[in-house]
Amino acid sequence: MKNIIEPAVVLEKARKVFDIEIEGLCEVKSQLGDEFVKLALKCIEILDGGGKIVLSGVGKSGHIGQKIAATLASTGSPTVFMHPVEALHGDLGILQKKDILIALSYSGETDELLAILPSAKRLGVPIVAITGFEDSVLVKHSDIFVSMRVSQEACPFNLAPTTSTSALLAMGDALAITLLELRGFTKEDYGRLHPGGAIGRAVTLKVSDMMRTGDRLAVSKPDESVKDCLLRMTKARSGSAIVVDSDRHLLGIFTDGDFRRHVENDLAILEKPVSTVMTKNPASVSADQLAVEVLKIIQSRKIDDIIVLDKDGRVAGLVDIQDLPGLKLM
Structure with a gap:
């Protein structure tokens, strides 16, 4: 045996x-x-x-x-x-x-x-x-x-x-x-010696090279309804919308996760202003930061979207986690 x-x-x-x-x-x-x-x-x-x-x-x-x-x-x-x-x-x-x-x-x-x-x-x-x-x-x-x-x-x-x-x-x-x-x-030196891999891209690629802009970016005003905000997200094929003021300064972010959490308890949420259900003080980075810094934030805070700000603090774009595999960063 x-x-x-x-x-x-x-x-x-x-x-x-x-x-x-x-x-x-x-x-x-x-x-x-x-x-x-x-x-x-x-x-x-x-x-x-x-x-x-x-x-x-x-x-x-x-x-x-x-x-x-x-x-x-x-x-x-x-x-x-x-x-x-x-x-x-x-x-x-x-x-x-x-x-x-x-x-x-x-x-x-x-x-x-x-x-x-x-x-x-x-x-x-x-x-x-x-x-x-x-x-x-x-x-x-x-x-x-x-x-x-x-x-x-x-x-x-x-x-x-x-x-x-x-x-x-x-x-x-x-x-x-x-x-x-x-x-x-430096990190930049390291990236130059690793041009073909995810490591090299992470330490040489800048946020401005990977962020969503234009039609792929959903941006809403605070008084817009949740319904209109969702329509913007659908059109942009994005899982979130950035809420800004009239000068495009960041006020918050509204995600499909936020919608699911609120709709369970409030079926009338579609007609409410998005500002009442958005997440305030969301994670943000500057457009000239390196991709590796975005990856650290995603991993440490366990979030899917990071807002990108320009040098004047205005919203310039969005880094969406679903885009990263296509860039061979994840």
Whole structure:
């Protein structure tokens, strides 16, 4: 008969992995010090001088290294990954005199990685060791040593790289974001490096590029009846109408949700002025704000429509959540 595995046992084992890896991350965080500062400042010096960051590692460290390189590159720090074995067969040309080499090996004794160090030394590039062992061969041949020692792997045999790879990934993220902030990398810069995806559109597209205007915008005066307001909404194919005064200043918003909530208790609502049932002080943004800011408001306030104001505070348009998928923003 097949053994029955209790769900609680499965969850206990999974949560133990989280606990061990979280503890490891805290350990590595506590090890951050002067050497990490040296690493960050040296990277800035190299990048400002026209060089790049070159990461290298084998096995799991290599896989993590590729992700770190991608994160650094996408956040404004030119970085490439160089596989040590391929480097020994020609790819060493990736590494140039103006660059910095960051060598990744938890043990610090990886033969394939150690084999490229003499060539890096001859080029005169700074060598950084990110490893768990201070007395390793890798550290002895490096200019900067950043420690990432963890007490144990999440593997029950303490063999499979788990906690150490999570710690290395976090160390890479720490470096990438530190450089991003110190080098003044902006949302606009980020968008320019992500032109093809939703992320890029969100941080480069402005509200004025995505808002409804003209015939697709329902605008009502406060003394108009709810019935007339609904007709305007239907004509504009919009789920809401913006209520404005004679100078087009915002007074409120009336949505199909507002109508449904009120009609349950008041069948005479159709003849009432829309000002009596509208939502006052609705969310609004300026036309020159970025799309990403609108997405934050939608998510935090759980609303479907955001009114757009021009520089004089007058209603200029409306961002309707149903339009966002078409813009590939959601």
